[in-house]
Amino acid sequence: MKMSQSFVKTLRQASGEETTKNGALLTRAGYIHKEMAGIYDFLPLGLKVLENIKNIIREELNKIGCEELLMSTLQNPEPWEKTNRFSNQQVDIWFKTELSSGGELGLAPTHEEPVTELLKSYVKSYKDLPIHIYQFQTKFRNEKRAKSGILRSREFLMKDLYSFHTTPEELDDYYNQIMQIYQTIFKRVGIGDITYPTFASGGIFSKYSHEFQTLLPVGEDTVYYNEDKSIVLNKEVYSPEVLNDLGVKPEELQATTAAEVGNIFKLQTKFTNPLGLKYSAEDNTEKEIYMGCYGIGVSRLMGVIAEVHTDDKGLVWPESVAPFKYHLIAIGDEGTKIANELYEKHPDQFLFDNRDNLRIGEKFADADLIGLPYRIVISDKTLAENSVEITERSNGKSKLLPLKAFQKNL
Amino acid sequence: MKMSQSFVKTLRQASGEETTKNGALLTRAGYIHKEMAGIYDFLPLGLKVLENIKNIIREELNKIGCEELLMSTLQNPEPWEKTNRFSNQQVDIWFKTELSSGGELGLAPTHEEPVTELLKSYVKSYKDLPIHIYQFQTKFRNEKRAKSGILRSREFLMKDLYSFHTTPEELDDYYNQIMQIYQTIFKRVGIGDITYPTFASGGIFSKYSHEFQTLLPVGEDTVYYNEDKSIVLNKEVYSPEVLNDLGVKPEELQATTAAEVGNIFKLQTKFTNPLGLKYSAEDNTEKEIYMGCYGIGVSRLMGVIAEVHTDDKGLVWPESVAPFKYHLIAIGDEGTKIANELYEKHPDQFLFDNRDNLRIGEKFADADLIGLPYRIVISDKTLAENSVEITERSNGKSKLLPLKAFQKNL
Numbered sequence: 001m002k003m004s005q006s007f008v009k010t011l012r013q014a015s016g017e018e019t020t021k022n023g024a025l026l027t028r029a030g031y032i033h034k035e036m037a038g039i040y041d042f043l044p045l046g047l048k049v050l051e052n053i054k055n056i057i058r059e060e061l062n063k064i065g066c067e068e069l070l071m072s073t074l075q076n077p078e079p080w081e082k083t084n085r086f087s088n089q090q091v092d093i094w095f096k097t098e099l100s101s102g103g104e105l106g107l108a109p110t111h112e113e114p115v116t117e118l119l120k121s122y123v124k125s126y127k128d129l130p131i132h133i134y135q136f137q138t139k140f141r142n143e144k145r146a147k148s149g150i151l152r153s154r155e156f157l158m159k160d161l162y163s164f165h166t167t168p169e170e171l172d173d174y175y176n177q178i179m180q181i182y183q184t185i186f187k188r189v190g191i192g193d194i195t196y197p198t199f200a201s202g203g204i205f206s207k208y209s210h211e212f213q214t215l216l217p218v219g220e221d222t223v224y225y226n227e228d229k230s231i232v233l234n235k236e237v238y239s240p241e242v243l244n245d246l247g248v249k250p251e252e253l254q255a256t257t258a259a260e261v262g263n264i265f266k267l268q269t270k271f272t273n274p275l276g277l278k279y280s281a282e283d284n285t286e287k288e289i290y291m292g293c294y295g296i297g298v299s300r301l302m303g304v305i306a307e308v309h310t311d312d313k314g315l316v317w318p319e320s321v322a323p324f325k326y327h328l329i330a331i332g333d334e335g336t337k338i339a340n341e342l343y344e345k346h347p348d349q350f351l352f353d354n355r356d357n358l359r360i361g362e363k364f365a366d367a368d369l370i371g372l373p374y375r376i377v378i379s380d381k382t383l384a385e386n387s388v389e390i391t392e393r394s395n396g397k398s399k400l401l402p403l404k405a406f407q408k409n410l
Numbered sequence: 411m412k413m414s415q416s417f418v419k420t421l422r423q424a425s426g427e428e429t430t431k432n433g434a435l436l437t438r439a440g441y442i443h444k445e446m447a448g449i450y451d452f453l454p455l456g457l458k459v460l461e462n463i464k465n466i467i468r469e470e471l472n473k474i475g476c477e478e479l480l481m482s483t484l485q486n487p488e489p490w491e492k493t494n495r496f497s498n499q500q501v502d503i504w505f506k507t508e509l510s511s512g513g514e515l516g517l518a519p520t521h522e523e524p525v526t527e528l529l530k531s532y533v534k535s536y537k538d539l540p541i542h543i544y545q546f547q548t549k550f551r552n553e554k555r556a557k558s559g560i561l562r563s564r565e566f567l568m569k570d571l572y573s574f575h576t577t578p579e580e581l582d583d584y585y586n587q588i589m590q591i592y593q594t595i596f597k598r599v600g601i602g603d604i605t606y607p608t609f610a611s612g613g614i615f616s617k618y619s620h621e622f623q624t625l626l627p628v629g630e631d632t633v634y635y636n637e638d639k640s641i642v643l644n645k646e647v648y649s650p651e652v653l654n655d656l657g658v659k660p661e662e663l664q665a666t667t668a669a670e671v672g673n674i675f676k677l678q679t680k681f682t683n684p685l686g687l688k689y690s691a692e693d694n695t696e697k698e699i700y701m702g703c704y705g706i707g708v709s710r711l712m713g714v715i716a717e718v719h720t721d722d723k724g725l726v727w728p729e730s731v732a733p734f735k736y737h738l739i740a741i742g743d744e745g746t747k748i749a750n751e752l753y754e755k756h757p758d759q760f761l762f763d764n765r766d767n768l769r770i771g772e773k774f775a776d777a778d779l780i781g782l783p784y785r786i787v788i789s790d791k792t793l794a795e796n797s798v799e800i801t802e803r804s805n806g807k808s809k810l811l812p813l814k815a816f817q818k819n820l
Contacts (some may be wrong), residue, residue, distance in 0.1 A: 007541040131417040
């Protein structure tokens with residue numbers, strides 16, 4: 001991307017309303033734009049980060065045979081009424097709307113009911129199971145207060161996976177498999193070392209569910225953790241009984257704030273039974289179906305990564321999710337010529353700051369703010385040694401790299 | 411994709427409500443699922459078609475430097491009130507909703523207002539222009555009647571591109587460039603020969619806009635066309651004056667039905683002026699900005715392609731948008747072994763019908779219904795000649811192809 005031809009610009013300052021690092025930095029660096037509290041646009045750089053995160057999740061899920069689909073936002077109340085989740089008294093974060101031809105609709109805050117209802121057209125016998133389907137879909141939640149940048153939004157991108165099984169044991173196995181895969185995903189996007197599977201309430205059908213909590217000062221949750229024992233639990237389940245279950249004493253736990261980036265939940269028959277999703281077994285008897293759901297807040301995850309990977313100069317993206325690998329800056333005519341040649345051959349690898357109305361110091365400051373993994377400078381000085389200067393954003397270390405070697409590795 | 415492990419199945423019949431080919435066939439073949447009238451889910455095969463269409467559009471737009479972003483669905487009324495388009499009296503297809511903290515919101519039916527408002531944060535001087543930004547975004551339109559499968563939906567995927575220029579001449583040039591690119595896009599997705607740029611109303615700021623109309627029996631529009639002169643006009647602008655403009659006589663025109671798959675529109679200053687988007691010129695004077703908008707209904711386009719490319723056995727996808735290139739069927743143990751080997755090496759190229767509870771005739775019927783470009787059969791008979799049988803879906807012609815040659819080309 002050539003910055004002279006891109007509409008995305010860094011801003012001197014974000015609106016004073018952005019009180020978190022992710023909201024302020026992502027806005028200033030030109031990744032997101034706030035429409036209203038909790039409602040954001042993803043500008044070209046931001047959309048690239050979002051797509052990189054999606055692709056990592058997609059890769060890991062497809063590896064184990066999950067199938068991607070895309071369900072609708074607009075929701076027929078019927079299936080939700082069967083599980084008693086359409087009324088605002090039961091679920092207080094609905095956005096509701098109305099058909100001009102009559103009838104109330106909801107904007108999906110999640111998809112357990114419609115996905116269960118959907119499968120009634122396709123699942124008949126044991127041969128049709130198991131099923132594991134997921135989507136990247138925009139969810140809508142009518143939060144009373146939306147704050148913290150893109151950590152808690154009213155409109156946000158979610159990955160929601162649903163699995164359906166013939167036995168609770170098969171669901172248990174699958175749940176454990178997803179637990180592993182989530183850890184791989186959070187590691188790949190750069191928050192593995194501070195993100196923990198966390199015991200949380202399992203509702204009426206399971207003793208526990210698991211959240212994935214990233215330890216973070218601006219997180220809205222409180223968790224208790226013991227690093228040596230690798231035990232983390234959400235405040236909501238902190239009780240003598242649970243501590244006993246987990247074999248940990250109160251004095252061994254430390255309280256801290258955290259942000260939930262994912263959750264996995266054994267729903268068992270909570271949705272399949274009221275919605276009437278059954279299968280016929282080999283002996284032709286009708287049997288219950290066991291369901292699990294597994295979420296990752298994709299846009300929130302982007303916010304968490306931004307919140308964690310920063311310094312006083314700006315963002316410091318992990319290479320796996322960075323919108324580009326290299327931030328290219330040329331100095332002088334010959335440097336500009338070589339930079340243009342590099343860019344033309346590998347446009348997808350470079351954000352090329354070819355703007356002609358900025359001082360070099362301003363370009364360097366923007367590069368730090370935008371936070372790509374490597375800054376590449378090409379100047380008469382570097383070319384005198386047939387080299388480019390490469391600077392790692394994460395530690396500021398610079399070195400000269402032979403131009404040919406650099407080109408070869410692109 | 412292995413059909414035994416996929417939840418998508420063909421259905422004996424679609425609901426009787428599906429009166430169009432696209433609605434009925436896409437449902438029966440497992441591409442889409444109807445939630446309510448005008449509201450559909452895209453199942454794994456359908457999502458792949460949608461993504462293939464998106465990638466063709468994206469490729470063509472990125473080639474000329476358009477930048478992709480993603481704006482919000484939830485709409486602040488403010489910018490829409492400035493152009494008098496928020497009231498239901500003025501625009502009668504809004505879905506409206508309410509914030510729990512108070513205040514009405516809309517679900518975006520299009521994005522001219524918010525994109526113009528957005529640019530006020532980024533456009534200051536002539537150096538910041540031109541700008542061309544687009545998105546693939548779910549639009550919501552509260553249609554009184556939604557019918558025709560995915561040709562007219564209440565929730566649908568749209569590609570909307572917006573351009574901003576310093577002069578009307580630059581807008582004209584860009585408009586003509588997009589006119590060309592749209593023709594390339596419609597050609598690449600397989601409807602180029604029956605899709606025409608069509609004169610339509612230009613509103614108060616331009617004499618004409620252009621729609622791209624695909625001649626189609628179930629189309630909801632009426633157009634007049636003369637193939638020799640390559641002139642097509644929408645019924646809405648059919649008048650002696652317009653015919654005179656275009657140099658065509660009434661008796662030279664034929665009326666037919668058509669479906670609009672795209673439109674391009676010179677908005678001039680219709681949105682930029684009321685919303686106050688200006689730029690400062692080289693001489694520091696404040697100047698007006700000229701805007702164009704360019705839409706393609708992506709999910710509708712999928713419906714149109716499905717409507718056009720069918721025969722009495724089912725869908726007949728053009729290779730460019732087909733979810734997979736090959737439909738793989740094995741007969742006998744050795745055929746199954748070789749088919750499995752092929753599939754494991756190239757899982758993205760095959761829909762592998764490895765279901766063990768179907769007769770071969772049923773598998774062939776499903777292959778015709780699903781409509782991938784090539785059916786590959788591997789059996790003892792083909793293997794006796796070290797070959798696979800390849801059958802073109804579009805003309806039913808079969809031939810044996812040496813297995814090695816086939817593998818080499820994968």
